[in-house]
Amino acid sequence: MADKALPPIPVKRYFTIGEVGELCGVKPHVLRYWEQEFTQLRPMKRRGNRRYYQHHEVLMIRRIRDLLYDQGFTISGARNKLQELVQHERDRRKAGEVPLEGMEAVEIDHEAFEAALHDEEATPSAARSVDLSQLLQLRRELFEIRELLTVGR
Known part of the structure; x- marks a missing residue:
């Protein structure tokens, strides 16, 4: 499933793991695994260890999904590429650019x-x-x- 086929992300503060799974086209157990592999992915945990994801984390998961499923990266390769992308965006912000x-x-x-x-x-x-x-x-x-x-x- 290409990124274009994914549903739009609603404007709300927090998403459950089930909602994120549907928004990103991956199963909840995959999201839990990705949390271990991608240190940038840290959903908030509340009572009963329930995960609550924010909008930027949903975008990150979609990016990870694209790297792994659509572009064919390995976990290690996707981790490195994601780190490069995050660093690039930090550099752009420091330079006064606001990526939209x-x-x-x-x-x-x-x-x-x-x-x-x-x-x-x-x-x-x-x-x-x-x-x-x-x-x-x-x-x-x-x-x-x-x-x-x-x-x-």
């Missing part, structure tokens, strides 16, 4: 946006001048930025 996976820059008419936000008597036409799809794209980018910021915690 799967996101494209969207140009927003800032004057119309500001007018719609600050004009107390904003007319419906002023509000419509800010394209809803642009706002949704901006929202997605902000969620991605929030996830990137929580990875380092």
